[in-house]
Amino acid sequence: MSLYTSEREKRVERYLLTRCRELGLLCMKFTSPARGGVPDRIVVSHSGTVFVEVKRPGGILEPRQRAVHAKLRRFGAVVYVVDDESSVDALTNRLAGGGRRGPATAEGSTMTVADAAAATTTVTGQQQCETTDSGASRQEHTAAGDTDQSQPR
Template sequence: MERRERDIEQYFRNECRKRGFLCLKFVSPSRNGVPDRVVVTPAATVFVELKKPGSSLRKIQRVTHSKLRRHGAAVYVVDGRRSADRLLAELSDGRRPVAEPNDHETF
């Protein structure tokens, strides 16, 4: 079981590549709290926050994710292989994931 966020991010990035998805590192120099990755698939473009198991979003992340969602963006939190696999399976099936979590839940 992965214990570090970077392990989860590496797993997620590798699984995206296997599926032919673009998995872009998202950095916004003038704004804190943006999700870690932008995933572009034929089905959807989504933002993904990667967390280690059991960790919570910081307040600035919750606020920023809420703003993105209010503007129509899909934002998901992945906290391990199982949640990564669930999200990527739905995107692989050509669907936009239906269970978009609120600010405190993971996918």
């Protein structure tokens, strides 16, 4: 990771921490010395606890991160990936508002995720990518950053 990439990711992470503080959410740094690929943050709200992976704008998950996120989901955890201020806003506003429903489409309905137990959701403003264990990627366009994590089956 270059210094420039690292700084861009740190800006997104600082913004996440700032927004969580503003909205009364608990945002903790998550590290696991014995296991790589774990999400960067744990966010605790009245609506639940979620893991958050922070990437630089346009950044992608490494294979090890995809595998760990999929494992967490199989155990019922909710994992988000944010990569810019609008995706942080969408996530924190949803958590502060108490909602934990599936991703909203432009019409406001909830989309079905074919393999929710093995998918990681990336909240990226206007678009949402789901990456499965096999690394396959699927994109759904959403309304003005209104994205959320579907519940595992």
